[in-house]
Amino acid sequence: MRCSRCPDRGHRRSFRNGHCAFASLPWLPPTILRFFPRLVHRHLRPISRAAARGFTLLELMVVISIIALATAGVGFAMRDGGDTQLQREGERLSALLEAARVQSRTAGVAVRWRATPEGFRFEGLPDSELPTQWLDAATGVRGNADLWLGPEPLIGPQQVLIVSSAHPQRSVLVATDGLRPFAAQGVQ
Incomplete structure (x- = not known):
């Protein structure tokens, strides 16, 4: 055919x-x-x-x-280091405040968190092994920098605003209502 x-x-x-x-x-x-x-x-x-x-x-x-690897590479390259660094500082501080709150309840003493020019410190804890420095030297606190972490199960609502001198337009609010644990919230 x-x-x-x-x-x-x-x-x-x-x-x-x-x-x-x-x-x-x-x-x-x-x-x-x-x-x-x-x-x-x-x-x-x-x-x-x-x-x-x-x-x-x-x-x-x-x-x-290959497309997935290229997309992941672009995503990591576009990631903003300043914003994530400040958020990481806020999450770290909220974890440290909760650890100090637990130690305060265990020891039965009032603990005060205070910001200093070099970082921060916990007053009232005997021989505390909690860190006293920020992860980034450009990080600091704006406004009222005293928090009371009493031995009572309920404390008053408290908050602290963390800022970075490298990125002054960004800030992170670490706050509690007194009942819930401290939590970091991004604020622009």
């Missing part, structure tokens, strides 16, 4: 599905198809339509993993 899809209708079909490989080459210019059909047919390997139609699963997975 002769192939009905090719410009050269004189050659025989080379596939089991009824069409030659020449008919599935839309990327070849029409002039080559028209003037050199036998030359093109001679150099074509018979391939199935399924193989000529798409990519393999492995190829798709490699491309998707």
Whole structure:
């Protein structure tokens, strides 16, 4: 039988599905198809339509993993260090305040947290091993810098505003309502 899809209708079909490989080459210019059909047919390997139609699963997975790695790299490159550093300081301070509050209740003494020019300190705890420095030297406190962490289970609402001299427009509020633990909240 002769192939009905090719410009050269004189050659025989080379596939089991009824069409030659020449008919599935839309990327070849029409002039080559028209003037050199036998030359093109001679150099074509018979391939199935399924193989000529798409990519393999492995190829798709490699491309998707490359895109995922590139996206992750861009995401980490665009991350703002100043904002995350200040948020990390707020979360650390809230954890330290809760630890001091637990030690205050355990020892039965009132504990006072006070900001200093070098960092901060906990007054009232005997031989406290709690840190007294900020992670970043540019971090400080704005406004009232005294918190009372009494031995009572309920304390009054208290808050402290943490700022960074490197990023003065950003701040983090570490606050409690007296019942819940201290929590860091980002404030612009």
